[in-house]
Amino acid sequence: MHIVIMGCGRVGAALAQTLEQRGHTVAVVDQDPTAFRRLGSGFSGRRVTGVGFDQDTLREAGIEEAGAFAAVSSGDNSNIIAARVAREMFGIENVAARIYDPRRAEVYQRLGIPTVATVRWTADQMLRRLLPSGAEPLWSDPSGALQLAEVHTSTAWIGHKISTLQEETGVRVAFLTRLGEAVLPSSQTVLQEGDLVHVMMRTDEVEKVEAAFAQGPEEGGH
Numbered sequence: 312m313h314i315v316i317m318g319c320g321r322v323g324a325a326l327a328q329t330l331e332q333r334g335h336t337v338a339v340v341d342q343d344p345t346a347f348r349r350l351g352s353g354f355s356g357r358r359v360t361g362v363g364f365d366q367d368t369l370r371e372a373g374i375e376e377a378g379a380f381a382a383v384s385s386g387d388n389s390n391i392i393a394a395r396v397a398r399e400m401f402g403i404e405n406v407a408a409r410i411y412d413p414r415r416a417e418v419y420q421r422l423g424i425p426t427v428a429t430v431r432w433t434a435d436q437m438l439r440r441l442l443p444s445g446a447e448p449l450w451s452d453p454s455g456a457l458q459l460a461e462v463h464t465s466t467a468w469i470g471h472k473i474s475t476l477q478e479e480t481g482v483r484v485a486f487l488t489r490l491g492e493a494v495l496p497s498s499q500t501v502l503q504e505g506d507l508v509h510v511m512m513r514t515d516e517v518e519k520v521e522a523a524f525a526q527g528p529e530e531g532g533h
Contacts, residue, residue: 314441315340315372317363317393318384322409324349326381326437331356333442338372341384364393366400379405379441387411394424407440417490420505426491448514455514459485462520464508467527474498480523482510 312335316323319341327337327350338357339350347358361368363384374380380397382390387410394408407425410416416426425440448458468476473484473496487494488507494500502508512520 312336312378312442313338313373313376314379314381315369315374315377315397317341317380317382317390318409319343319346319349319358320383320385321349322437323381323383324351326383327356328354329438330441335442336373338377340368340372362389364389364396366396369393369396369401374401374403377401377403379403379407381407381409381437381441383409383437387415391415391419391424391426394419395422398424405441407437409437420490423504425505425507449509451514457511458514458517459509459511460517461488461507461509462512462524464502464506464524465527466504468502468524469504471502471528472498473500473502475528476502476508476524479529480510480520481516482512482520485509485511 314330314335315338316327317340319339323339327339330337331354336356338359339347340359340361340363341347342360342362344360350358357372359368359372361371363382374397380394380403382393384390390408390410394406397403398406407427408419410419410426419426427437448460451458477484484496486509487496488509489503490505
């Protein structure tokens with residue numbers, strides 16, 4: 312996958328290096344050309360000097376071929392504008408914005424832009440939004456047979472009950488992250504846009520579960 316990152320601070324540089332090591336192509340955008348020094352001489356991706364929400368700059372970074380976009384500059388406003396341009400102008404599905412103000416993060420979640428507030432920020436959280444499948448489990452039992460993980464959920468599940476999701480995928484929903492807060496759902500809880508779904512599942516069924524979550528509910532399932 313090709314991934315565009317706006318912001319070449321410590322977070323952006325670390326993210327770029329990690330993604331490249333995982334075999335993805337990466338372009339990093341920053342207004343300050345000296346910031347690219349953080350990438351090191353081993354980085355083979357694109358370095359694009361410019362404003363990360365400028366459409367021409369994004370095109371130069373390969374946004375039209377990208378599968379994901381991360382906005383991790385030092386400015387909340389720049390990050391959210393860039394994330395919305397990537398989502399709305401270029402149709403990028405896997406978009407994440409780093410937000411310093413948790414109150415703002417809640418507003419942006421409602422706009423359908425997954426946000427990672429700095430106080431909770433980890434590289435794993437950001438990677439999970441950019442690479443929806445195959446992320447590391449949050450927990451696994453000593454035998455390795457069961458694991459707790461966040462599973463990327465198709466927007467087709469929005470409006471459906473947790474009970475339907477569990478019945479059709481064979482998992483137990485452990486909790487949701489909704490607007491930055493952990494929620495213990497009941498079987499009657501209805502999935503909303505922006506919900507992150509954390510499930511308990513058998514380790515040998517991870518690929519099957521991810522496929523079911525990505526596909527959406529069966530015809531007529533409510």
